[in-house]
Amino acid sequence: MNIRKADHSDLNAILSLSPQAIFDGTLGEVMPSSEKVESLVQPLLDKGGFYFIAEAKDEILGWVLVGTTKDQFTEKQIGFIYELYIRQQHRGKGHSKRLMNAAIEHFQKEGYAEVRLSAKAENPAVHMYENMGFTTRSVTMCLNLE
Template identity: 50%
Template sequence: MEIRKPNDSEYKKILSLAPQALLDGTLGEAKPSDEKAKQLIEPLLQKGSYYLIATEGDHLMGWILIGTRKDPFTEKIYGFIYELFVLEEFRGKGIAKQLIKTGIEHLKQDGYSEVRLSVYAGNPAIKLYETLGFKHKTITMSMNM
């Protein structure tokens, strides 16, 4: 397995799969169109965020989108994992773990001393994040009315 930045055709493949990644990441709550997914991702890329992809041969297996964010209360700038996705046929093989470790290493090299991410409650990836050392920082609560 190789983890690296995508070329143009791989980037197009990621964009075509982005709605599925967002659907899975929100546990089915968000069902974005291709256009909506593009509207969410493009501003991040324009501000310096970037993808790292996991491939084997010509097969795209998954990706991570990493960049920067600013804490609205403390004004602290930190590294952020915006998206992590592994195609269904490649899940359970440790690819997500490798993508996160590589993403963290890139963010460290980019000068960040902290990495954060957001995840929907109930997402099975929470266990993976915790095994890698992530701790609960903030909790968003909701109530249907």
């Protein structure tokens, strides 16, 4: 298994799998259209965000989408992990952690003091994030009125 920065030729394959990635990441709540995915991802890519991909034998096993954002209060630039996805058949083999480490190393080399991410509370990946040293910084709550 190899981890590398995705190039332009990888983008179509990633975007074709992204609706499933969002569906899995939202624990089945949202299955966006390909157009919606592109409208979410393209601005991140235009601002310098990019994907690291895990691959083996020319097959994409998964990816992490990295970029930056500003802290809403301090205006300080921070690293942000927008998406982490491992294709179903390749889960449980440590690829997520290796992709996360690649993202964290990238932010360290670029001089960022902090990396953030967002995940559904029930997502099993939250345990991995905590084991890697991420801590809860804020909580988003909702009240379903339907």
